[in-house]
Amino acid sequence: MNHRLHLKFEQLERATERLLASAEALGPNSAKAPAPGHWSAAQVVHHLLFIEGNIIQYVNKKLQAEELLPKVGLFTRLRARFVRLMLRLPGLRYKAPRGVATLTDTGEVGNLPELRQTWEASRRQLERLLNEFPGRQLNRAIFPHPRSGRITICQVMDFLLDHLLHHQQQMNRITKALRAPTPGLVKS
Numbered sequence: 001m002n003h004r005l006h007l008k009f010e011q012l013e014r015a016t017e018r019l020l021a022s023a024e025a026l027g028p029n030s031a032k033a034p035a036p037g038h039w040s041a042a043q044v045v046h047h048l049l050f051i052e053g054n055i056i057q058y059v060n061k062k063l064q065a066e067e068l069l070p071k072v073g074l075f076t077r078l079r080a081r082f083v084r085l086m087l088r089l090p091g092l093r094y095k096a097p098r099g100v101a102t103l104t105d106t107g108e109v110g111n112l113p114e115l116r117q118t119w120e121a122s123r124r125q126l127e128r129l130l131n132e133f134p135g136r137q138l139n140r141a142i143f144p145h146p147r148s149g150r151i152t153i154c155q156v157m158d159f160l161l162d163h164l165l166h167h168q169q170q171m172n173r174i175t176k177a178l179r180a181p182t183p184g185l186v187k188s
Contacts, residue, residue, distance in 0.1 A: 001131045002138060008157035009130055015164050016123070020045065020116055022171045026178060030112050034177035041174050044167050046109035049119045052160060056125050059142050059156065063133075069140035072152050076141070080148040080155045087162040090169060130157075 001009070023030050023041040030041040039047070062069065086092060109115070133153055141150030145159060 001127075002133065002135060004154060005130045005133065005157060008154065008161065009127065012157065012161050012164065013123070015161060015168065016048075016119070019048070019164060019168050019171055020112070020119070022168070022175060024112055024116075026175060029178045032178060034174050038174075039170070040109075041171060042109050042112055042115065044171055044174070045112065045115045045119070048164055048167055049115060049122060051163065052119075052126065053122050055143060055156060055160070056122065056129060059129060059153065062142050063137075069137055069142060070150065071139060072141045072150065072155075076149040076151065077155075080145070080151050080158070083145070083148045084158055084162050087166040093170075
């Protein structure tokens with residue numbers, strides 16, 4: 001694996017473990033939404049797993065016809081940096097793209113042990129993909145990000161990490177909301 005990709009992969013692994021630990025610390029409340037219309041911790045985990053799995057599938061498919069991959073332009077690089085910045089700013093919230101949000105909102109997401117197991121398998125697929133990724137394709141557009149445009153594999157890894165860290169902020173809000181005392185209840 002390319003050294004730069006390896007470092008990004010390791011960062012993603014640590015951030016994922018932290019997020020999963022946050023969700024698991026909620027115990028049975030991990031499936032409980034903090035408020036109507038908000039995602040539960042399990043839904044956040046499902047969302048991240050769904051996005052990562054779809055990216056892996058897409059990149060694998062594109063590598064089958066790698067000679068067709070275009071170079072990434074300056075405008076796309078700038079947009080990718082802007083998206084990274086927006087994901088990193090604390091407190092900003094974004095609507096998930098329509099198809100992704102609908103699936104997470106209405107679909108059965110499963111329990112955390114199942115999601116962890118599925119994510120570990122998915123992460124091994126990502127590791128294999130990165131290990132086998134052709135060095136000559138590192139600066140080629142491999143994935144069409146909805147806001148950045150067609151981005152490189154390194155930018156994909158940046159997005160996965162920034163996206164996960166963005167949802168870690170959401171996980172922190174969920175934890176805080178679920179652990180807050182219920183108004184009107186007085187402990188004796």
